[in-house]
Amino acid sequence: MAETLLVVEDERKIARLLQIELESEGYQVRVALDGTAGWTAFLEGGIDLILLDVMLPGISGIELLRRIRSADADTPVLLLTAKSAVEDKVSGLDLGANDYITKPFEIEEVFARIRTALRLAARTEQQSPPEEWLTADDLKVNLQSREVMRGGKELDLTQREFDLLAYLLRNKRLVLNRDQILAEVWGYDYAGNTNVVDVYIRYVRKKVDEGYGKELIHTVRGIGYVLKETP
Numbered sequence: 001m002a003e004t005l006l007v008v009e010d011e012r013k014i015a016r017l018l019q020i021e022l023e024s025e026g027y028q029v030r031v032a033l034d035g036t037a038g039w040t041a042f043l044e045g046g047i048d049l050i051l052l053d054v055m056l057p058g059i060s061g062i063e064l065l066r067r068i069r070s071a072d073a074d075t076p077v078l079l080l081t082a083k084s085a086v087e088d089k090v091s092g093l094d095l096g097a098n099d100y101i102t103k104p105f106e107i108e109e110v111f112a113r114i115r116t117a118l119r120l121a122a123r124t125e126q127q128s129p130p131e132e133w134l135t136a137d138d139l140k141v142n143l144q145s146r147e148v149m150r151g152g153k154e155l156d157l158t159q160r161e162f163d164l165l166a167y168l169l170r171n172k173r174l175v176l177n178r179d180q181i182l183a184e185v186w187g188y189d190y191a192g193n194t195n196v197v198d199v200y201i202r203y204v205r206k207k208v209d210e211g212y213g214k215e216l217i218h219t220v221r222g223i224g225y226v227l228k229e230t231p
Contacts, residue, residue, distance in 0.1 A: 003048035003118060004028040008038035008064065009080065010056050014103075018051065021107050022114075035059025042068055049118055051101075051110075053080040054092065062091050069096040073146060073159065076117035080105075096159040099186075116187035134169040136216055137229045139208065141169055151212055160185070161204050168217065168227035177224035201225055 005027050009015040012033065019029045030047070032038035035056040042050070042064075050068070054061035065077060079092045079100040089100050098117050101110055134141045140149040146162055148155040157165065164185050168176070178194040186196070201217065209215045218226050 002026050002028050004030065004046055005114070006030045006032065006038065006041050006047045006050045008032045008035065008041075008050065008056065008061070009053040010034055011053075014053075014080075017107075018110070021110075025111060027114075035061065035064045038064055039067060042072075047075055049076045049078070049114060049121075051078050051080060051114075052097075055082070062095065065092055065095050065097060069159075074121065076121050078113055078117060093160060094158050098159070120187050134166065134172075136169060136172055136227060137214055138212070139169075139216055141166055148208070150208060155207050157204070157207060160200060161207070164200050165204050165208065165227075168225065171227075173226065173228045175220045175223055175226045181224065197225075 005022055007015055007018050007022070007029060009018065009031070010033050015031050015033060019031055022029045030041055032041045036058040038050075038052070038056070039059055041047070052061050052065060056064065059067075061079065065079070068075070068077060073096065076098045077096070079089065079097045080103060081089055081092070081100050082103055092100060098120075099113050101113060134143065138151045141147070141162075143166060148157050148162065148165065164181070167181065167184050178197045181197050182194055185200075201219075205215075205217050209217055214230055216227050216229065218228065218230075220226055
């Protein structure tokens with residue numbers, strides 16, 4: 001059965017182009033031309049992935065993303081952003097966007113990022129966690145509820161930060177290089193720089209390690225990273 005994509009884009013020509021190209025790839029496509037219509041379409045359900053423009057009339061794209069993530073942590077959301085809109089990209093990723101596509105874009109890049117996001121979502125849905133909680137020292141991560149606890153305190157991680165931490169925990173005591181982490185957390189089709197791994201490791205360390213005495217995430221110089229307990 002074909003996946004259903006929701007395109008939330010106020011520029012009619014871009015929205016129509018995306019609809020035609022995506023339907024030619026076999027997807028079912030719904031189009032919303034403003035944030036309010038996008039929220040209504042999301043609430044109707046049956047959406048497998050959302051392409052969301054940041055600059056929207058009515059409800060902004062960032063606000064719409066916040067509402068979507070408050071109701072649904074799993075449906076992939078890809079942001080459509082202007083090339084220079086760094087703040088929007090960061091805000092969107094922090095709120096749980098899975099990826100972003102910079103305008104103007106090549107349609108093949110859009111296809112690749114959609115395939116990656118849908119594949120990762122399907123893999124997550126099909127996985128049966130070997131245990132409810134993953135642990136290391138006083139860190140606990142629940143793969144089902146996506147709760148993160150350290151020293152009895154609940155931590156607030158973005159979706160990408162959680163996925164990164166969960167991958168490190170699943171491979172506790174194994175040294176992982178940047179390419180491995182990038183492939184598993186961002187997807188094999190990800191075309192970005194491996195520096196994004198270093199950036200997100202820093203984000204996760206700040207939330208998980210700072211202020212707790214024992215560091216759990218360690219850098220292995222020249223190779224990558226490892227999560228392990230230390231005496």
